[in-house]
Amino acid sequence: MSVGAPRGLASSGQKPITDIIHPLCAADEPLSPGPQVTVSTGRDKDNGMTNGTPVETSSPASASSLLNRLQLDDDLDGDASSETRDLFVTVDDPKKHVSTMETYITYRISTKTTRIEFDLPDYSVRRRYQDFDWLRIKLEDSQPTHLIPPLPEKFVMKGVVDRFSEEFVETRMKALDKFLKRVADHPVLSFNPHLNAFLTAKDLNKRQGLALLTKVGESVKYVAGGYKLRARPAEYTAMGEYLDSFSGKLGTMDRITQRILKEQSEYLTELREYGSVYSSWAAVEDELQRPLEGVASSVSTCCRAMEELSENTSQDFLPVLREYVLYIESMKNVMRKRDQCQAEYEGRLEAAVVRRQEERTPIPADVEKCQDKVECFNADLKADWERWQRNKRQDFKQLLTGMADKNISYYEKCQSAWESLITVLQEKQTEDKSILRQEEPFYQAPPVRY
Template sequence: MPVASGCYWLSLSCVFTQEVALTNGTPMETLSPASASSLFNRLQLDDDLEADGRDLYASMETRDLFVTVDDPKKHVSTMETYITYRVSTKTSRIEFDLPEYCVRRRYQDFDWLRIKLEDSQPTHLIPPLPEKFVMKGVVDRFSEEFVETRMKALDKFLKRVADHPVLSFNPHLNAFLTAKDLNKRQGLALLTKVGESVKHVAGGYKLRARPAEFCAMGEYLDTFSLKLGTIDRIAQRIIKEQSEYLTELREYGTVYSSWAGSEQELRRPLEGVAACVTTCCGALEELSDNMSQDFLPVLREYVLYVESMKNVLRKRDQSQAEYEGRLEAAVLRKQEDRTPIPMEVEKCQDKMECFNADLKADWERWQSNKRQDFKQLLTGMADKNINYYEKCQAAWESLITLLQDRQTEDKTSETN
């Protein structure tokens, strides 16, 4: 790997370190770590922390609904070309007529489900879907790599929904998992009154003040989003540089192979160098593919997650504004004609408190998932880089052995 790429990796690790110092929505100042061990200490990703996160939701987790997205298939018709995915479900819940289901869904079906979840569960964080559109000429949406990456993202989305203690009982999810032909017009009446009222807040009312804990959430999301954006840009530069370096490296190895054909005395050493370069090319290609297919998708998922969380925060603010507006109007009426506070104000207060409770629960759940996801991401990144350098080192060490053996043979020939 070129020297500049190493600088990028250093920048990448620094950005990660700054980001992970933000804990539970409270930004904190941090210094760059002096070693890899201090980086992992700052991540606070030890087993005890993960155990605490699991215990927090031990009584809420649903373990009776399991879903899988796999087996992508391409469909070509006169009107359009699209990909469908197999969605398999196993469950013991009484809401389902059968213990197992297997249906095929395309991306727009997943999009339909997410919209329905947002409409009917406005107080909860809905996991993001991968982006629908891709840049023409840059990514082929029917390529094996793209379809595989999208399939993994759709599988993660559905698993997150199925594992949620509230979303997993949504009737739209039931229809998505079981209906042979998904009728996307059905269920329009399932919008909750909570969702409707949140959309129709009293116009012109300005929120007094967002509670401190939700202010901290907003600040954290802003900072986290900036860090992810920086990491993504650096990673993109690394991948581009690796691609350019790989092209040069392959040409480099070809030169040694050609040279070996015209130098009988140097044939074995030159072929050895060419073999080493070929090995390094394969290792680098594998490392770069891992970044493109495993590393970047996780970053992008969390960029979308941030937007989803911000959207829920905005809805919470609207709920608070609705309550404050109705309360203020009721207080003025009471001062004028001594009428009691109407029931609708109390209902708005209950709704706001419900919103707060749901958001805080989903926030803790999201933080726990994020810690585990980034631990897996960083560990995988470290393993892949170690594997890359080990392959390169082994290849060049084998060349040294070959050269030493050749030197021994030459001395033996001279002696004889």
């Protein structure tokens, strides 16, 4: 095993993985995707946002009920930091490199640690996106029983998004930083030698690879042969249903947010033109100059506030939604591997039972090995599921709180701008009344004759 420390799975209540893996688990052939396995879930209903626990609930009728269902409680903050951290990584300082062959961006990876697996306490290296992609592939190959955090999507549509723009690079840098922090905080993935090489090697030789003695996942080859699972265990069925439901909700939120951003962009275009009309009008209207300039100033303030709100939505809100869409795909991939492992075990067990009945032979050792592999998958998946749920609650707590703050700030700025215009109009009205009084002729009543 390449775990390096008995930290994993402590939060899930499971035994350490070293106590579960059968001694023969590391002697099989390398992992291959294997054939597709059909899983009979037995239920197709959408059970809502229930963290994988099937309960019958209706859609939230109010914002408060939604927050309650997401469990955004302050006491959850302690759960995410309960594990002792001794590895800190940061992704920053993007730099553009231009050569005759290609143009690309590199990012600085800064590492601070007290672990004995590292020769030095501090490291600083530069990596490009494909290096991060290499790391994730290596982690997925060597630790297939664990949930590997997703990377931001690699490809962008040419002509639609400039991948060298400051906004795009900043958004990608934040996503890469989050990916690396999640890996470094994981009690098993953080001890992977590939991560060590990624954080410390000045020149990352991806072609050479590393000779590793990895855990059970890399040494397993699934030979289910199209075997159909009798039934996925209820808890994993509930997980799958939750992921499908959550994915649908995220997709709807993403589409609506995109439409809102498009409408805000069109609104901003009209609002800028609207404000410029008042500015040009004020230049030729001496009597109304101050009120017209006040309207133009208020409109301009609203434009800037709307720009900030849209920028926050596109750079902070949308990336989190897309990250969790990719996270769901990663979780489903791990669950498919677990199902393949279970299918292999069931297939071999049935064959062994038939042979035992016919030939009266003992259950072969490879059946016990397959059972141990299933237990490994189950233990690791449960631990990562709980960790993912904690991270999700924290991320969405920050996301929704930030969205509320940004919207409040937007409306406060707009309100303040228009209130200042009222003050200008009142001053103008008082000034006009004063001038009118001064211009009125003095009126003297005629004498009264008796």
